[in-house]
Amino acid sequence: MAKIIGGYFTSHVPGIGGAIVRGDQETPYWKPFFDGFPPIRAWLAKERPDVAVVFSNDHGLNFFLDKMPTFAVGAAPQYDNADEGWGLPVYKSFEGHPALSWHLIDALVRDEFDITTCQKMLVDHAVSIPFELVWPGVEAWPVKLVPISINTVQYPLPSPKRCLALGRAVHRALMSWGGDERILICGTGGLSHQLDGPRAGFMNPEYDLFCLDNLAANPEALTGHSAEEVAELAGTQGVEILNWIAARGAMGDTPMTEVSRNYHIPISNTAAASLLLQAG
Amino acid sequence: MTSDPVRDDNARRKAIPLFDGDLARRGYALNAMCFSFNEEANRKAFLADEEAYCAKFGLTEEQRDAVARRDVLAMLEAGGNVYYLAKLAGIFGLGVQDLGALQTGMSVDAFKAMLVRQAEAIPQGARVREAV
Numbered sequence A: 001m002a003k004i005i006g007g008y009f010t011s012h013v014p015g016i017g018g019a020i021v022r023g024d025q026e027t028p029y030w031k032p033f034f035d036g037f038p039p040i041r042a043w044l045a046k047e048r049p050d051v052a053v054v055f056s057n058d059h060g061l062n063f064f065l066d067k068m069p070t071f072a073v074g075a076a077p078q079y080d081n082a083d084e085g086w087g088l089p090v091y092k093s094f095e096g097h098p099a100l101s102w103h104l105i106d107a108l109v110r111d112e113f114d115i116t117t118c119q120k121m122l123v124d125h126a127v128s129i130p131f132e133l134v135w136p137g138v139e140a141w142p143v144k145l146v147p148i149s150i151n152t153v154q155y156p157l158p159s160p161k162r163c164l165a166l167g168r169a170v171h172r173a174l175m176s177w178g179g180d181e182r183i184l185i186c187g188t189g190g191l192s193h194q195l196d197g198p199r200a201g202f203m204n205p206e207y208d209l210f211c212l213d214n215l216a217a218n219p220e221a222l223t224g225h226s227a228e229e230v231a232e233l234a235g236t237q238g239v240e241i242l243n244w245i246a247a248r249g250a251m252g253d254t255p256m257t258e259v260s261r262n263y264h265i266p267i268s269n270t271a272a273a274s275l276l277l278q279a280g
Numbered sequence B: 001m002t003s004d005p006v007r008d009d010n011a012r013r014k015a016i017p018l019f020d021g022d023l024a025r026r027g028y029a030l031n032a033m034c035f036s037f038n039e040e041a042n043r044k045a046f047l048a049d050e051e052a053y054c055a056k057f058g059l060t061e062e063q064r065d066a067v068a069r070r071d072v073l074a075m076l077e078a079g080g081n082v083y084y085l086a087k088l089a090g091i092f093g094l095g096v097q098d099l100g101a102l103q104t105g106m107s108v109d110a111f112k113a114m115l116v117r118q119a120e121a122i123p124q125g126a127r128v129r130e131a132v
């Protein structure tokens, strides 16, 4: 039977990619952020996941306003990254897991989550950077990818409550999968930040720490707000916490151990965090 | 001062711009142009002839004007979404801190310092936690 080994959560802002290209990991500005990752890398090297189910949001690489799915599940044999327009390197492609993707799609729709299916899907920095952070410089990514994309661009966004429920449906689907893979769940983005408007630069450590403190043991606490309220609390891009909430749901309701946590302000315009939860 | 609910509501909407159906409709042409900047050839075409490139995407007068003036707040007003506008900003070599400075009226250095200062609000001991 497939096993969910844990959940890896991290911020994903493009600025991180720039810092990696410049080799800035040890500079005083970046070190406090990058220091969060050695324990996660060590844990992954020991636990050796085969597949990563990644909840993230597209930033205008794969989806545009012509078609904007609330929830989309990748079902491709391969996922490519591409030029996003602001000078990041184009990252390595990802090997997909179409059989598992189609099992999830089938199970989710039967479970009344009417997701969009994508047999072709570009993945942007929201997947590439989290992988680059924990597997720096590898020849090929050591895990297969099942990407799940959540709309954080165009309102109405799905509510935190709905995202947790989606994650739980993904969990049920993974539990009924016949393979024997070791599965890593990932949630990327956040934490609090706002790029647009006169409140640009807004961050909210109080809300971020509320999320970090409750995610493992009491994720329902994060569902007490609407998406609009989250935008107010976490900033308009801080709504990316929806990816974390869905990912937490996909881990199931077994007890969890917090293996590592790092919280730092600022990287770029963002309050950044990394978190690793081990199942059991 | 008495509070004016309409003005308060407008201020709040500006402060926390929620990119809803109304903005998505109004901003479609501008965002479509920005989305095209994922391709280098399109970035070059914009730089070579900005007027023609904007015309090709049918930007409204308001959007064209906001782009010409590099006025980020006006682009948002005209339905621009920051995820797409960031690609336009990239053409001008502007990062998110430059955008922040432009929108808040601070210098870039002051804006960066404001970001750094927010670390002071992190309670002692909340930064790092590692397993035993």
Ligand SMILES: [Fe+2]
Binding pocket: A012, A013, A059, A126, A189, A190, A237, A240
């Ligand atoms: Fe993001």
